[in-house]
Every structure is written in structure tokens, then in C-alpha cells.
Amino acid sequence: MAFACVISFMGIGLVDPILPALATDLHASPSQVSLLFTSYLVVTAVAMLVVGAVASRIGPKRTLVVGLSIIVVFAALAGTSGTVGQIVGFRAGWGLGNALFIATSLAVIVASASGGFAGAIILYETALGLGIAVGPLLGGELGSISWRGPFYGVAVLMALAMVATIVFVPALPKPEKPTSITAPLKALRHRGLLTMGIMALLYNWGFFTMLGYAPYPMELDAHKLGLVFTAWGLLVAAFSVFFAPRLQARFGTAKVLYANLLALAVVMVVIAAGVSTPATVIAAVIVSGAFIGINNTLTTQAVMLVAPVERSVASSAYGFVRFIGGGLAPFVAGKLADRFDLSVPFYLGGVAFLLAIVVLSTGHKLVTAAEQDESPLQPVGALTPADARPVVVAVGAAPDAPEIVAAAAAIARASGSPLEVVRVRETVVIEELAIEPEDEQDARAAVEGHLRRLADHGIAATGLLLTSVGDHAAAGRALARHAEDVQARTVAVGRSPRGPAVQFADGSFTSALTHSTTRTVVLVTPDETPHPLTAATLHELRGV
Incomplete structure (x- = not known):
């Protein structure tokens, strides 16, 4: 499955190195x-409008296999083409397969990964980085032999990925309630989702103008173009996965997007002004990778923050609008380049980035308000009495969760405090994809199970669900805000099955929680004394 994701992400930059060769x-x-x-x-x-409905009826695995098979067929046909028109037609079929693939790949990895949710996310992020970086490199190498090479290469590799998916990925259950085929369009009635979608359309207009036209003024062969876009892809992946969440945590989603879109507008103006100087275009394109990586992640995060509908529906609606912008931009850019000169499409791309800032500003209050209240509380059972200063225990799906809750109950009993069991539901955003690994019903059932076990032992407790959008650190900050709001006496967490190096690293749930609250945070392990967590002890525990 991870292999298939690598190949899919490779497709993002696979074609760029061969564009001049195709034209010639x-x-x-x-x-x-x-x-x-x-x-x-x-x-x-267009396919994004229906893939959710399809996947909810035939299941994620079947949807994935169908998507892979379509890509195999149309990529191979593109390689056999004799005209640009034929390739354009076959790329349309490829787009259908891609929509089916991207709508289900992350969900399938999360559901089938043996290392749990955290391991699945690491796996997907690795696939993202490898695919975006290696795609242009492979495209350049194969394209230096023949422009047909990248198309045949994708067909062969996707065929292998399809076989691996059929053999190794288990069948996954379909949702209890099928998604309505009209749900994505209806979701666009909501102002916040529509505003963020239009902003993404304008952003994608500028992005795909650059992706589609920048190779020409570089005046490089396929091999060297592959190297340029590999450097670009490395920055996209790194800034999407590692830097975007940290910038968002420090400055807020809207502020980072404003600065980022402005930087992209400047990059486009530099390309337009220096379109006759290949070195200028090359440098500007490579640098843009950093801003594109940040923007991809935070735009998706902004959509998830303001969308008042199910995440899958919001993703489909958002994908429809933004891909329309990406699709129309190269067509319009081509007409402008033919009518005027090659600099005009890039100037227009810069204007699109600036207009995206204007659109974002109209939804600024929505994004800011949602970000400040991105962790709505949903009680499970009775509420904790006001001013009770509870002991809060954060629980996940780990096998020892009942023992962690019991250890936290002992702390609450010793301090004379009520116990509050909190389950944090994360909407994880990776690049341009978002997923909820656990639905509300399952999370609620898990908390209710803990409360029943506590009641059987005569321990009164309350339960809460917290919803967080972002990475693991965002979930930690969400719990920290709640702990401050209720003036928690202690916040207890258990050990992660991923090991201390992951659990206590910068950017982890536990690290963000510890750094974001003034409350006492302790690590609880069954039959052991609670271990206080501070900046110093986190560093020590990484080596435990």
C-alpha cells in the first residue's frame, strides 16, 4: 500500500521533465x-464529487483497486500515443483513476497498517516525501531515453502496486451509512467551506501555471529538469510535513497563509520578470517548493477547521473546487502565452496568489474563530462539576488503556479529585489530505467502556470527546487548553506503543501537551509511580 502511494505521488512531478520533449x-x-x-x-x-459515494458503497479496498487499474490502463495507453491529443485524452482517464486512489489511499493505510495509527501516518508521510522527490528524478531519467518512458514506468509500477494491494491489504468494511452523491455540492452552500475552496482554486491556479509552464524557459533537457523538480519536491515534502505544523502552532493558520501566498506571488513575479534568464527561473521554482509545501497543508487544515460537515464530504467538495482551478490554469496560460509572451501567464499566476489573499481575508474571522475553538467538547455521560479541578487522563486505542485509566483513578482518589476520561479525536492533515482515524461512535463507545469499568469498582468519573484538527501536536495543544479551562489538578498520559523516541520527541502529542499547559503532567504506567513530565524529563525519557 505504501508502495502504491509512493508511485501515486511520483505522478505529481513525473510529467514535468518531459514537457519540452513532448512539444518537440x-x-x-x-x-x-x-x-x-x-x-x-x-x-x-469532477470525479471528486462522486468518489466518496462510490467508496461508501463498494468499500475502500475495491475503490482503491479500481483506481489503480484505471491508472495502469491509461498510463500505458498514453505511452503508446502518437499525438498530443491522444495523450490528453488518456490523461483524462488517468485523472479518474487518480481521484479514486487519493480518496481512499490514506484511509486504507490507516486501517491496514500493523503499527497502528501513528505508524500509518509515518508510513504515509514517508511515501509522500519519496514520491514527490523521486517522481521528477525518475521522469527525467526515463524521459532522457524517450518521452514514452515515464508513462510506461508508471503503468508497470502501478500494476505491481495493484497486485500488492489485492494480495496484502485486507478487505475493509464499508461505512454503515452510504455517502450521498449530492453531499459535496450541498456542502459548498456553507460559506466557510466555499470561501476556503475559492482560495484554494486561486492558489492552484498559480501553482499549476508554474508547474505547467516553468520547464520551458529553463531550457534544460529531461534529465536536468528531473533534477530541478526533485529539489523542488524535496522542499515540498519537507515543509509540508515538518515545518507547516510548527509555523501554524506559532503564528496561526491565517497569518501563515497570508505570508505564504504573498511569498508565492513574489516568486511568480520573479519568474515572469526573469523568464529569459534560465538560472532565475530554476532558482525561483526550487525555492517555491517550500511555500507550496506549507500552503498545501495549511489550506487543507483551514478547510477542515471551518467545514461544518463530515470530513470526507468536506474533502470531496474542497477537492472539486481546487482541482478545477488547477485544471483551467494551464489552458488559460497557454492561450495567453500564444497571444502575448511567456511572461504573461506567470504574472497572472502572481495575481491569482494575491487574489487568494483577498478571498482568505473575507473568511479570516471564520478561520480564527474555528482555530481558537478547534477542540469542541462533547460530554460522554455527566459533566464534571464546575471548579472541581479534576484529574484528566488522556486515553487512546492502546491495549493497556484500561490500566492507564485505573492508574489515573488512583491519582484522583489520593488527591480527592474527580476523574475525567478524555478521548482526543484527531483530524490529521497530511499535505492536501485529511483523515479521521476514529469516528465519533467508536470513540464514544471506548469512553463509555472506561466509565463502566470504573463504576464497577465504585469510582465515579466523567468522560469527554475532544476534536482536534492538525497533527499530533495540535491534539496535545487541544488537551492542554482543556486542562487549563477546567484547572485540572493533574493530566495523566500513558506510554505510547510507538516507543519513547516517538512519544517524547518535539512535535509529539505528549511533548506539545507538556509544553502548552501550566498543569502538572504525569506519565502513568501500571504498577509504577507516576513520572512527572517537564521539558527536562522529556529529553531524558527519549533515551529510555
């Missing part, structure tokens, strides 16, 4: 070649 060998203009992006992304956009 098939006697086509850059505007004609740009339709490879338009057909692919427009079909992906």
Missing part, C-alpha cells in the same frame, strides 16, 4: 502540451 517530438506548442494537466485535473475535480 510531437510538433506541438506548449499550450497544446499544457492540456495534459487540464484534462487530468478537470476529470479529477
Whole structure:
């Protein structure tokens, strides 16, 4: 499954190194070649409206296999093409397969990974980084032999991924309630989701203008273009996974997006002004990878923050709008380049980034308000009495969760405090994808199970569900805010099955919780004395 994800993400930059070669060998203009992006992304956009309904009816694994098989067929057909028009048509079919794939791949990895949710996310992030970085490199190497090479390469690798998925990925259950085929369009009635979607459309307009047209003024062969876009891809992956969450935590989603979109506008103006200087274009494109990585993650996060509908529906609606922008941009850019000169599409791309800032500003209050209240509380049973200063225990799906709750109950009993069992439901955002690994019903049932066990032992306790959008650190900060609000006497966490190096690392749930609250945080282990967590002890525990 991870292998399939690597190949899928490779497809993002696989075509870029061969764009000039396609134009030369098939006697086509850059505007004609740009339709490879338009057909692919427009079909992906429209398909995003129905993939949720399809997956909810035939199941995630079948949806994934169908998507992979479609990609195999149309990638191979693209390699056999004799004209640009044929490739454009086959890329449209490829876009359908891609929509089915991206709608289910992360969910399937999370559901089938043996290392649990945290391991699945690490696996997916690794696949993301490898795919985005290696795609242009492979495209350049194969493209230096023939422009057909990248298409055949994708077909072969995706075929292997399809076989691996069929053999090794277990069948996954379908949702109890099928998704309505009209749900994504209805979701766009909500102002927040529509506003963020339009912002993403404008962002994707600028992004795909650069992706589709920047290779031409670089004046490089396929091999060297592959190296340029590999450097770009490394920055996209690194800033998406590692830097975006930290910037968001420090400055807030909206502020980072404003600065980032402005930086991208500047990059586009630099490309436009220096379009006749290949070195300028090359440097600007590589640098843009950092801003694109940040923007991809935080735009998706902003959508998830303001969307008042199910995450899967919000993702489909958002995907539809943003891919429309990405699909139309290369087409319009081609017309402008033919009518005027190659700098005009890049200037227009810069304007699109600036307009995205304007659109974002109209939804600024929505994003800020949602971010400040991104952890709505849902009580499970009775509420904790006001001013009770409870002992709060954070529980997950670990096998020893009942023992962790029991250890926290002992702390509460010793201090004469009520016990509050909190389950944090994370909406994890990776690049442009978002997933809820646990639905509300399952989370509520888990908390109710803890409360019943405590009641059987004569221990009164209350339960809460907290919802957080972002990475693991965002979930830790959400719990820290709650602990401050209720003036918790102690916050207890158990050991992670991923080991101390992961649990106590910077950016982890436990680390963010410890650094974000003034309350006492302790690590509880069955039959052991609670271990206080501070900045100093976190460092020590990483080596335990």
C-alpha cells in the first residue's frame, strides 16, 4: 500500500521533465502540451464529487483497486500515443483513476497498517516525501531515453502496486451509512467551506501555471529538469510535513497563509520578470517548493477547521473546487502565452496568489474563530462539576488503556479529585489530505467502556470527546487548553506503543501537551509511580 502511494505521488512531478520533449517530438506548442494537466485535473475535480459515494458503497479496498487499474490502463495507453491529443485524452482517464486512489489511499493505510495509527501516518508521510522527490528524478531519467518512458514506468509500477494491494491489504468494511452523491455540492452552500475552496482554486491556479509552464524557459533537457523538480519536491515534502505544523502552532493558520501566498506571488513575479534568464527561473521554482509545501497543508487544515460537515464530504467538495482551478490554469496560460509572451501567464499566476489573499481575508474571522475553538467538547455521560479541578487522563486505542485509566483513578482518589476520561479525536492533515482515524461512535463507545469499568469498582468519573484538527501536536495543544479551562489538578498520559523516541520527541502529542499547559503532567504506567513530565524529563525519557 505504501508502495502504491509512493508511485501515486511520483505522478505529481513525473510529467514535468518531459514537457519540452513532448512539444518537440510531437510538433506541438506548449499550450497544446499544457492540456495534459487540464484534462487530468478537470476529470479529477469532477470525479471528486462522486468518489466518496462510490467508496461508501463498494468499500475502500475495491475503490482503491479500481483506481489503480484505471491508472495502469491509461498510463500505458498514453505511452503508446502518437499525438498530443491522444495523450490528453488518456490523461483524462488517468485523472479518474487518480481521484479514486487519493480518496481512499490514506484511509486504507490507516486501517491496514500493523503499527497502528501513528505508524500509518509515518508510513504515509514517508511515501509522500519519496514520491514527490523521486517522481521528477525518475521522469527525467526515463524521459532522457524517450518521452514514452515515464508513462510506461508508471503503468508497470502501478500494476505491481495493484497486485500488492489485492494480495496484502485486507478487505475493509464499508461505512454503515452510504455517502450521498449530492453531499459535496450541498456542502459548498456553507460559506466557510466555499470561501476556503475559492482560495484554494486561486492558489492552484498559480501553482499549476508554474508547474505547467516553468520547464520551458529553463531550457534544460529531461534529465536536468528531473533534477530541478526533485529539489523542488524535496522542499515540498519537507515543509509540508515538518515545518507547516510548527509555523501554524506559532503564528496561526491565517497569518501563515497570508505570508505564504504573498511569498508565492513574489516568486511568480520573479519568474515572469526573469523568464529569459534560465538560472532565475530554476532558482525561483526550487525555492517555491517550500511555500507550496506549507500552503498545501495549511489550506487543507483551514478547510477542515471551518467545514461544518463530515470530513470526507468536506474533502470531496474542497477537492472539486481546487482541482478545477488547477485544471483551467494551464489552458488559460497557454492561450495567453500564444497571444502575448511567456511572461504573461506567470504574472497572472502572481495575481491569482494575491487574489487568494483577498478571498482568505473575507473568511479570516471564520478561520480564527474555528482555530481558537478547534477542540469542541462533547460530554460522554455527566459533566464534571464546575471548579472541581479534576484529574484528566488522556486515553487512546492502546491495549493497556484500561490500566492507564485505573492508574489515573488512583491519582484522583489520593488527591480527592474527580476523574475525567478524555478521548482526543484527531483530524490529521497530511499535505492536501485529511483523515479521521476514529469516528465519533467508536470513540464514544471506548469512553463509555472506561466509565463502566470504573463504576464497577465504585469510582465515579466523567468522560469527554475532544476534536482536534492538525497533527499530533495540535491534539496535545487541544488537551492542554482543556486542562487549563477546567484547572485540572493533574493530566495523566500513558506510554505510547510507538516507543519513547516517538512519544517524547518535539512535535509529539505528549511533548506539545507538556509544553502548552501550566498543569502538572504525569506519565502513568501500571504498577509504577507516576513520572512527572517537564521539558527536562522529556529529553531524558527519549533515551529510555
